[in-house]
Amino acid sequence: MSEYIPSPSAWVAEQVELYEGSGGTEGLTLRDTGLPVIIVTNRGVKTGAIRKTPLMRVADGQNYVLVASQGGAPKNPLWYANLKADPNVEIRDKTEVYKMRVREVSDPAERQRLWALAVEAFPPYAEYQKKTARTIPVLVAEPVA
Ligand code: F42
Numbered sequence: 007m008s009e010y011i012p013s014p015s016a017w018v019a020e021q022v023e024l025y026e027g028s029g030g031t032e033g034l035t036l037r038d039t040g041l042p043v044i045i046v047t048n049r050g051v052k053t054g055a056i057r058k059t060p061l062m063r064v065a066d067g068q069n070y071v072l073v074a075s076q077g078g079a080p081k082n083p084l085w086y087a088n089l090k091a092d093p094n095v096e097i098r099d100k101t102e103v104y105k106m107r108v109r110e111v112s113d114p115a116e117r118q119r120l121w122a123l124a125v126e127a128f129p130p131y132a133e134y135q136k137k138t139a140r141t142i143p144v145l146v147a148e149p150v151a
Pocket of ligand 1: 012013014015017018021035036043049050051052053054055057059060061062073075077082083084085086087088
């Protein structure tokens with residue numbers, strides 16, 4: 007078993023601890039927005055350690071759309087590189103945990119559709135895109151049979 011390294015960002019680590027520690031019954035939303043969050047568990051590309059990243063819950067059927075927005079910061083979040091290097095993840099959505107594989111969405115029509123879903127689920131994504139020169143990566147997690 008690899009070591010789990012919590013996020014160095016205290017509010018993120020605390021959300022993961024509450025969400026996972028309660029078995030997916032507490033800490034389910036982003037701060038006071040009331041909007042739902044999922045927890046992505048993956049491997050760090052350099053350390054090989056287990057990382058846990060809360061993201062907004064953007065569902066597309068059985069799939070989840072993952073938006074590497076990082077609040078509109080100039081650089082992609084580190085989890086984006088981790089998922090590109092090892093796309094095998096577990097996703098916790100409340101009390102359910104799914105094995106999934108992640109791919110970056112490059113087809114323009116697919117990206118447009120999924121971006122619209124993401125903004126519908128979490129409107130601030132549109133503001134984050136305006137804040138940054140990078141095109142915010144959109145990834146999709148699909149169930150592993
Ligand atoms: N972030 C988003 O980008 N999109 C969202 O929709 C989103 C929603 C959200 C909801 C709730 C919540 O609590 C947080 C939310 N966040 C969202 C923030 C998100 O969870 C991440 O904290 C944020 O995107 C930053 O991700 P990050 O991977 O850049 O995290 C940094 C702070 C981090 O953990 N850094 C570590 C460190 O020690 O500095 C390294 C982490 C790491 O992955 N290291 C790799 C390794 O090998 O272990 C090496 C990576 C490399 O390339 O160097």
